Amino acid sequence: MTRTLLDPTSERTVAERARLARPSSVDGLTVGLLDISKPRGDVFLDRLEQRLVAHGASVKRYRKPTFSKPAPADLRHEIAVECQLVIEALAD
Amino acid sequence: MTAVAPTNSPALPDGLVVVVKRDCETCQMIVPALVDLAAQRSDVVVITQDDPSFPTSPIPTFDEDLALSWHLDIETVPTLIVREEGAEVERTVGWQRAEWQRLTGVAELGDQLPTMRPGCGSKSVDPDLIDELRARYGGSVLTARRIEVADAEDEIEFMFTRGWSDGLPVVPPTEERVLAMLEGTNRAADDVVAVIPPDLAPATVEKVAIAAVMAGCRPEYLPWVLAAVQAACTDEFNMHGLLATTMPVGPVLICSGPGTRAIGMNSGGNALGQGNRANSTIGRALQLVVRNVGGGRPGEIDRATHGSPGKIGFCFAENDAESPFGRLASEHGIDDGVDAVTLFAGEGTRCIVDQISRQPESLARSIAASLLAMLHPKLIMAFDAVLVIGPEHARVFAEAGWDRSAIVAGISEHLNRPGSDLVRGAGGIEEGLPEVFADVPSLPKFRDGGLMLTYAGGGAGLFSEIIGGWVNDEVGSKPVTRAVTY
Numbered sequence: 001m002t003r004t005l006l007d008p009t010s011e012r013t014v015a016e017r018a019r020l021a022r023p024s025s026v027d028g029l030t031v032g033l034l035d036i037s038k039p040r041g042d043v044f045l046d047r048l049e050q051r052l053v054a055h056g057a058s059v060k061r062y063r064k065p066t067f068s069k070p071a072p073a074d075l076r077h078e079i080a081v082e083c084q085l086v087i088e089a090l091a092d
Numbered sequence: 093m094t095a096v097a098p099t100n101s102p103a104l105p106d107g108l109v110v111v112v113k114r115d116c117e118t119c120q121m122i123v124p125a126l127v128d129l130a131a132q133r134s135d136v137v138v139i140t141q142d143d144p145s146f147p148t149s150p151i152p153t154f155d156e157d158l159a160l161s162w163h164l165d166i167e168t169v170p171t172l173i174v175r176e177e178g179a180e181v182e183r184t185v186g187w188q189r190a191e192w193q194r195l196t197g198v199a200e201l202g203d204q205l206p207t208m209r210p211g212c213g214s215k216s217v218d219p220d221l222i223d224e225l226r227a228r229y230g231g232s233v234l235t236a237r238r239i240e241v242a243d244a245e246d247e248i249e250f251m252f253t254r255g256w257s258d259g260l261p262v263v264p265p266t267e268e269r270v271l272a273m274l275e276g277t278n279r280a281a282d283d284v285v286a287v288i289p290p291d292l293a294p295a296t297v298e299k300v301a302i303a304a305v306m307a308g309c310r311p312e313y314l315p316w317v318l319a320a321v322q323a324a325c326t327d328e329f330n331m332h333g334l335l336a337t338t339m340p341v342g343p344v345l346i347c348s349g350p351g352t353r354a355i356g357m358n359s360g361g362n363a364l365g366q367g368n369r370a371n372s373t374i375g376r377a378l379q380l381v382v383r384n385v386g387g388g389r390p391g392e393i394d395r396a397t398h399g400s401p402g403k404i405g406f407c408f409a410e411n412d413a414e415s416p417f418g419r420l421a422s423e424h425g426i427d428d429g430v431d432a433v434t435l436f437a438g439e440g441t442r443c444i445v446d447q448i449s450r451q452p453e454s455l456a457r458s459i460a461a462s463l464l465a466m467l468h469p470k471l472i473m474a475f476d477a478v479l480v481i482g483p484e485h486a487r488v489f490a491e492a493g494w495d496r497s498a499i500v501a502g503i504s505e506h507l508n509r510p511g512s513d514l515v516r517g518a519g520g521i522e523e524g525l526p527e528v529f530a531d532v533p534s535l536p537k538f539r540d541g542g543l544m545l546t547y548a549g550g551g552a553g554l555f556s557e558i559i560g561g562w563v564n565d566e567v568g569s570k571p572v573t574r575a576v577t578y
Binding site: 007 | 234236237238239240241247250251256264265266267270288291293294295298299302303306327330332333336337380384385386387563566567568569
C-alpha cells in the first residue's frame with residue numbers, strides 16, 4: 001500500500017538564478033565594501049580598497065550594525081543603487 | 093442541550109435519530125423501547141455501528157464506515173438526537189427514561205425499563221479507530237503537500253534521503269499522526285506561528301505539528317513546541333544569528349510551571365540528560381522546524397565550527413515546585429502558576445564540583461571561580477550564563493537564608509577583576525580586552541542580568557552546571573521567555 005506523508009518543509013521551490021557575468025576589469029566601476037562588524041574586518045577591507053583604487057575602481061564603504069543579523073533592507077538597497085560590485089568582508 | 097449541526101454531515105431526515113451498537117448492554121436493553129417508538133412515530137431512524145442485524149426491529153441503517161457517527165459527533169451509545177428543519181436541536185446520551193419520553197413525546201416510552209442506565213463508548217471514538225477516522229473525515233484541515241512513499245521504500249530511509257532528519261530517525265508524519273498532534277492545541281491548523289529563519293518562511297501550526305510528530309512528541313507537548321518556536325523567531329532571540337555563528341550554541345529550552353509536571357517532564361535526576369520523552373523531543377521539534385521550514389542546516393547557513401550535542405535539541409524542566417529560590421521565568425516577568433518556556437542561546441553544560449563547601453560564602457566563591465573561565469577567562473560581559481543549581485548546592489544557600497538575588501549578588505561579588513589582568517597580552521595570553529581597559533580597577537564577568545539561575549537535578553550530588561551563552565544583547569541574542577498558551 002502506498003503511504004502518504006505530509007511535507008515538513010516550507011514547500012518553496014528555489015529558483016536557480018544565473019550569476020551576473022564577471023566584469024573583465026574594475027576600471028571605472030564603483031565597488032562597495034561591506035564591513036559586517038567583525039573584529040579586524042576593516043584591516044582586510046582597507047587593503048582591498050588600496051588594491052581596487054590602484055586598478056581604477058572607486059570604492060564606497062558600508063557597515064552592518066552587527067555581524068550576527070542580516071544586513072538591513074535599507075542598507076542592501078543603498079549598496080545596490082550606488083555600486084556595480086560588492087565585496088563582503090568576513091574576518092576575525 | 094443544544095448542539096451545532098456538524099459540518100459535512102451526511103443528509104438525514106428530520107425527526108428522531110438513535111445511534112446504537114450491539115456490543116453495548118444498554119443498547120440491547122432499550123430494544124423494546126425502540127420497537128415501541130417506531131410503532132408510535134414514523135420518523136425514527138436507527139443507526140447501528142457494529143452489526144447490521146442489530147436490532148432486528150426497527151430495521152437499522154448500518155454505519156459500517158462510521159461516517160454518520162463521526163459527523164454526528166457521537167461519543168456515547170445509545171444517543172438520541174432530535175432533528176428539525178435539517179439540523180439537530182437536542183440530544184440525550186445513554187438511557188434516561190424521562191429525557192427519552194420528553195424528547196420523543198411518547199409519554200410511556202420504556203416504562204418497563206429502569207429509570208436510568210449509562211451508555212457505552214461509541215465505536216467512532218474507539219482509541220484503535222479514532223486516528224484513522226480523523227484522517228478520513230477530518231483531513232481537510234491539512235494543507236501540507238502530500239508526498240507518496242512507494243511500496244518498496246522504507247519510509248525512515250526515505251526521510252533520511254529527503255534531508256528531513258537531524259541525523260536520527262524521525263517519525264513519519266502521516267495524516268493520522270499530524271491530526272492527532274493537532275488535538276494538542278486549540279489553535280487552527282492554518283494559523284501562522286512565526287516566520288522561520290534563515291529562509292524567512294512562515295510556519296503554520298500544521299507545519300509545527302508535523303515537526304513535533306517527526307521529533308517524537310505527544311500531542312500534549314505541542315503547546316510547548318509552539319511557544320518555543322515563537323520565542324526563537326523573535327528579533328531579540330535572533331535564531332538567524334544562532335545558526336550563522338561559528339560558535340557551538342543552539343536554543344536551550346528551560347520549561348517551568350505546573351504544565352511541566354502534567355506532561356511528565358523531568359526536572360529531577362538526569363534532567364539535562366537522556367531518557368525522558370518530553371525533555372528529549374520538545375527541543376528537537378523546534379530544531380526540526382528550523383531545519384525543515386526555515387532551511388537552517390549545518391554546512392549551509394549553520395556555520396558552527398564544532399556545534400554541540402545539544403543542537404539535536406536541548407530542553408529540560410526547572411523544578412520550580414521545590415525550588416528554594418523561585419524560577420527563572422520570574423526574572424522575565426512571568427506570573428506564578430503560568431506555564432512558561434525560556435529560550436537561551438547556549439552551548440553545552442559544564443559541571444561545577446564542590447563537595448566540601450557548607451557555607452554559602454565558600455560555595456559562592458567556588459561557583460564564581462568556575463564561571464570566570466566560561467568561554468575564556470579573559471573575556472567578559474559579552475556572554476551570559478545560565479547556572480543550573482543542583483538541590484544539594486541549593487540547600488547550602490537555602491539554609492543560610494539566601495534568596496535568588498542574594499545568590500546572584502554573593503557569586504557576583506567574586507566575579508570582578510582589574511582590567512590589567514584582562515587586556516590583550518596579560519598573563520602571556522594574546523586574547524583579551526583592548527588595551528583601553530587596562531586602567532579600569534574592576535570589571536565584572538557578566539552584564540547586569542547576565543547571570544541567570546535555575547533549579548534542576550536530583551538525587552545525591554554537590555554539583556551545579558554552567559550553560560555558557562553566546563554573544564549577548566543587541567549584537568547577538570537576548571534570552572526570551574514566553575507563556576505557554578493552550
